Amino acid sequence: MGNRRLLATVMVGVVLSAALMSSVAIYSDAIRDLGLKFALEGENPRDLDIEILSSSQGFTGELYDDRVEITGRQLATGVGEILDATVRYGRSDTFFLAPVGVPPDLEDDGRPRSHFQFYEGLDEQIEVVEGRIAEIASPASGAPAVEVMLGAKAAVQLGVAVGDSFDLHPFWALGSEPVKVTVVGLIAPLDPDDPFWFGVADESRFIVTNTSWPTYAFFVPEETLTGALTTYLPDLRGSFWTYGLVDADKVNSRNAGGIVDSVKGMSAGLKAEILRTTVNTELPNTIESYEEKLFFTRLPLFALMVQIVGIVLYYLVMVSNMLVERQVGEIALFKSRGASTGQVMLIYFIEGAMLCLVGVVVGPLLAGTAISLLGLTPSFSGLSGGSTIAVNYSIWAILLAVVGVLLALAALLIPAYRATSNSIVNYKQSLARPPQQPAFLRYYLDLGLIVVGAFLFYQLRQQGSLVTDRLFGDLSADPLLLVTPTLFMLMIALVFLRLFPLVLRVASWAGRGLNGATIPLGLVHLVRSPLHYSRLILLLLLATAVGMFAAGFRATLEQSYDDRSAYEAGAPARLTYTRGGSPPDQFVSQVEETTNSEGVTPVARMSASYSDLATFTFVSSDLLAVRPGEFEQIAYWRNDFAGASLEELMGRLVPEEEEPAPEVGKIPAGNRYIGLWAKPPDLLTNPAFHGRMAVRVSDENKSLWEFTLFPVGEPDTGGWQFYAGALDDPESPRNQGSPDPAQELQLDAIFFRFTQAPTGDTRHVFLADALQTGKALPAEDEFGFADPTIVDEFEDVAGYATIGGVSQLRQPAVLSRVEEGRSDRYAAKLEFSVTDQGPQLFGFRPRSGADAMAVIVSEGFLEETGLERGDATLLYINRQYVNVVIAGSFSYFPTWDPNGREELVVANLDTIQDLAARVPVLATGAYPNEAWLPSADGMDLDPEALVLPGSSFAPEVTTEAGLREEAGSDPLVAASWEGILFLSFASVLLLTALGFVVYSFLTAQSRSLEFAILRTMGFSTRQIFGLVSFEQIFVIVSGALVGTFLGMPLSGLMIDFMGVNERGEDVIPPIVTQVSWSTVLTVYSLLAVVFVATIVALAILYSRLSVHRALRMGEL
Structure with missing residues (x-):
């Protein structure tokens, strides 16, 4: 009882140890119950x-x-x-229903059908709208007469009234006598939404609307179906x-x-x-999905709890050592007077057992109360409804509390046992020469612990996660790996303790030249008793490190959810349409008008693939076509996504300026027909080859139309055949209408398509006088248009290029100018060879832009293809092959999932519009199908309100704010770590403050004589205050600084290994460690208040000590 105050501080540690250990089970059960309830309510x-x-x-x-x-x-x-x-x-x-005495019409597919049905307990769930409840039918020697009921809505639909009778013919026994039924009641469900009906009361039970024939769903008693009907129809x-x-x-x-x-x-x-x-x-799936989410959500919390419990145990060891050191003299006296080690240990065991008994009882109750009150916090409001959380004191909670107090008891008894080996002489020696190092440092046990920690850390680094796979595929958390962060933290702490005396000696040597005696005297005392101070430093170090980890973990998770939402959305708002049908500028105008917003950038999302037949390599990819200069202003980006900034990557997609190609193929406005003269080969004139000639034109918005040209009249004397087509009747696309006659058009391509052409021989065709007119087609006896306007005479073909990309052949055709003109000297000659590779399509088009486009690709794409930056290759995009050059790479790109099966290619939308839409028939216009918006503010997020003019498809709306709200709507994600972090901070703060007070109190008693003598030697009150303040501040700053620098890499390492989401998948984008300095400063400020108050109290105490009082407090 003489040490009741000190024992009270030990009791606090024992109670906290039991409370924290039991809180693992209590908190886990409470979170599981609340989270499971939330998951079930969401279904x-x-x-x-x-x-x-x-x-x-x-x-x-x-x-x-x-x-x-x-x-x-x-x-x-x-x-x-x-x-x-x-x-x-x-x-x-099924039965076939017919009027009484009339056989069913088996030739009519729409003949009425019927069936019998029953519900157990039906009478209590329905109301009889008309008539009465059907009676149980009695078995008969022939077909029974059956009373039935029909849904009131079905009766109205089918025109049935009470008293109507029908013959029901079983479909499997049409030769048997029909069952005669009479409608005796019309019924309706009392509550169609009652669980009794399982959600199908009006869908298929009372009225059947999903068949193309009338269906009569008759209700009968169960006994009728299993009795009379089964007796008559056993099968x-x-x-x-x-x-x-x-x-x-x-x-x-x-x-x-x-x-x-x-x-x-x-x-x-x-x-x-x-x-x-x-x-x-869906009950098992819902529970299993929740359990999986809970497993990955709680994993970092268990790792954190191990550290917190470790600090509690260290606090107990520290206080127990101080308590035993104060009683070493008494223990040595007992031993010198004949007391055995067992008798001394029995005394401490009784004291410890009494404390542990209190801990077992109070600890779980304290944990349960604290956890219950968490329900009142905002983080838990979604789960608890603003009330306290119901907690359950399971057997596991009690067992963990027992484990906690047993560990605490061990922390109490071990120092006492070590003290029993001291004699009076040893005790006197320890007073004169305090130990410089603890036993685990003297015998290098710390190095062994460092080796073990390093090995576990290596395992964790190799495995990459705290999660392990069991034999049969289940996931589990390796207990050894869970304590790895604690061991890592302890490793750094032990290294610091080994170096701390050296640091003190260096500081003491450096402080010899300082004026005054306060600082040198303080340093001398620190050097003389480093072990005494290292205990408190270690407590401060561990507490600060865990505080940094907890503060960083919370801030990091918050930032991670923000990053994940922004990454998945890609921009503040994104509209995804099922298909694109408008050119980019028109698409942007429509979206901006519909959403009442500005700064919209168009994006085309399509597929792309790479294939190399020589190495049997095939890589499937998504392709994102964007507009450089606009995209980077809206898209979410982080510097760790790629080795270059988004602005630099987008700049690489901009094509280099080239000399403009000659303008050819301009079709003036006001024309209705287009035609040309050709000398086709036999594979076009022979109907068996299924060949056709066509042209493709575009307008200023890059909308594309294709027109088949048909022969008009007979060939002229030179063998030239005139072909023509109407500009108001496009072959494709049908859903886009025809070109505006008042708008100038551009000849985009002249091509030939074959479906059954013979392969092997080289073929050719001559083209001349590409013409167009706004008048009618020529008569059968006329040669060409009556008043033609020449579009191109093909006197020079330098402005044209052959159509490539149909297959991987680089040059499928050759275009040249020859002296074979019709009305002029020259004509165009297209020479090609029909092969069995790809579609048989040949032609030429006006030359435009570069022949290859720059793309940036994912790192995985480079790994799978073996390509490098600067390499040129072919990609299959928009049903044609396109020459591309790899201009850069990235690890992550907004909206792309690197964990998925598809790689990603990013290209310039305007370049795609040209290069990936050059093959008629196959490659349609590469139109945008997504709109990325700089803001969702003021936008109606209802998809039906965002349907574009001329379309009936509502877009999928994705907003960054919506995704973030959805992530935060699951309270399990936030609350599960929010509450434990709060408890952790509170425990760390309480233990650190209490440990410092206990340490200071015991130091005051042990050094009272020293400071009394200093006062009699002339030390002033200010000097006493300065000496005490210097020693305490040196210890506090050392522990806090080292703990802070230890906590930052610890937080980063742990978050790297815990970088999995609530489904166990890698977090995309990766988690970036954050530190909530406001939280850290709050904790530091609270600790500083405790420290300053303690230092001031000690300084006042020391300054008032006199020699005669000091002699009565200690031994001279």
Whole structure:
């Protein structure tokens, strides 16, 4: 009892040890229950209910009863504890319905059908709109007369009234006598949304609207179906449903795992006992998905809790050592007077056991109370509804509390046992010469611990995660790897403790030249008793490091969720249309008008692929076509996504300026027809070759139209045939209308397409006088248009280039000028060879732009293809091959998932418009299908309000703010670490402050004589205050600085290994370590208040000590 104040501080540590250990189980159970409840509430209740369907089953009595018994037994045994009720429903096979005495018309596919159905407990769930409840039919020697009920809505639809009778002919026995039914009642469900109906009351039970023929769904008592009808039709079959209505409130963390196993076992058992039976429910998937999310969400929290408990145990060791050191003299006196080691240890064991008993009782209660109060915090409001959290004191919580107090008891007894080896002489020697190092440093045990920690850290580095795969594919957390961060932190702390005396000696040597005695005297005392000060430094170091890790972890997760939302959205807002149909500028204008926004940039998302037949390499990729200069102003980007900035990467996509190509093929406005003269080869004139000639034109918006040219009239005397087509009747695209006659057009291509041409020989065709006119087609006896306007005479073909990209052949055709003109000297000659590689399409088009475009690609694309920056290759884009040059690479790009199966290629949208749309028929216009917006403010996010003019497709709306809100809407993600971080901070702050106070109190008692003598030697109050302040500040600053610098890399290393999301996948983009300096400064400020108050109190105490009082407080 003489040390009751000091024992009270030990009791705080014991209680905290038990509380923190038990809080792992209590907090885990509370979070599991709340999170599971949230997950279940997010599902449609019908999806959680259990549906057992047995199809193509008989209705005979014994088989039917066995099926009912087996199904009910399996449900009751497997999941009976969570069911509110069970409902049985049955439906017969189809009957053909006809008026009484009239056979069904079997030739009519739309003939009426019917079936019988029953519900267990139907009478209590319906209202009789007209008539009465059907009676049970009695078996008869022939076809029974059956009373039936019909849904009131179905009766209106089918024109049925009470009293109407029908003949029902079984489809499998049309030769048998029909079953006569009479409608005796029209019914309706009391509540169509009642779980009893399993969500299908008005869909298929009371009225059937999903068939092309009239369906009469007749309700009968169950006994009618299994009695009279089965007696008459023994081979009558049907389907049976048993619904288990789940009460989600009965599902909790303690029975969830068993429920999953029971449902799976029940499904397997029913399939084995009853043929053609299936069990449908989303309950196991929901629970398993939640458990997986919980596993990955709690993983870093357990690692953090290990560190917190470690600090608590160290606090106990430190305080216990101080307590024992104060009593070493008493222990030595007991030993000198005959007390045995066992007797001394019994004293401490009794003291420790009493403290541990209090810890076991109070610790879990304290943890449960603190966790319960977390429900009042904003982080838990989504889970707890603003009330306290219900906690459960499971057996695991009590066992963990016992483990915590046993560890605390060991921390108390070990110092006491070491002290029993001291004699009076040893005790006197330790007073004169304090130990310089603890035993684990003297015997280099710290080096062994460093080796173990380094090995585990190496394992963690090799594995890349705290998660391990079990033998059968399950995920688990390796306990050894979970303590790795704690060992790593302890490794650094031990290294510091080994170097600390050296640092003190250097500081003491450097302070010899200082004026005054305060600082040199303080340094001398630090050098003389480094072990005494190192204990507090180690506590400060560990506490500060964990505080940095906790503060960094919270800030890092917040930033990670922001980054993930921005990365997935790509921009503040993104609209994705199912397909693009408008040129970029028109698309942007439509989007800006629809969304009432500015600064929209168009993006085309399509597929691209790389293939190398020589190495059998094929790489499938997504392609993102963007506009440099606009895209980088809107898109989300981080410097670690690539080795270059986004501005630099976009700049590489801009093509170099080239000399403009000659302008050819301009079609003036106001024309309706286009035509040209040609000397076609036999493969075009021979109908068996299925060849055709066509042209493609474009307008100023780069909209494309293709027109087939047909022969007009007979060839002239020179063998030239005139071909013409109407500009108001495009072959494709049909959904885009025809070109505006008042707009100037551009001849985009002249081409030939064959489907059955013979291969091998070189072929050629001559073209001359490409003409167009706004008048009618020429008459059969005329040669060409009556008043033609020459578009191009093909006197010079330098402005044209052959169409490439149909296949991987670099030059599929050759275009030249020859002296073979019709009205002039020259004509164009297109020479080509028909091969079996790719579509047989040949032609030429006006020369425009470069022949290759620059692209930037993902790092994975380079690895799979073996290409490097600067390499030229072919990519298959928009159904044609395009020459590209690799201009750069990246590791991450907004909206792209590197964990997916597709790589990514990024190109210039305007360049794609030209190079990837050069092959008629195959390559349509590469139009944008996404709009990236700089802001979502003021925009109506309803997809139906964002349908573009001329389209009926609503876009998919993705906003950065929406994704961030969705990520934060799951309170499990935030609350699961928010609460534990709060408890961790509170524990660290309390223990550090309490440890400092205890340390200072014991130091005051042990050094009272020293400071009293200093006062009698002339030290002033200010000097005493300065000496105490210097020693304490030196210790505090050393521990805090080292802990801060230790916590930053510790936080970074741990977050690297914990960089998985709640589904166990790598976080995209990678987590970037953050530090919440405001949180750190808050903790430091609170600790500083405690430290300053303690230092001032000690200084006042020391300054008032006199020699005669000091002699009574200690031994001279």
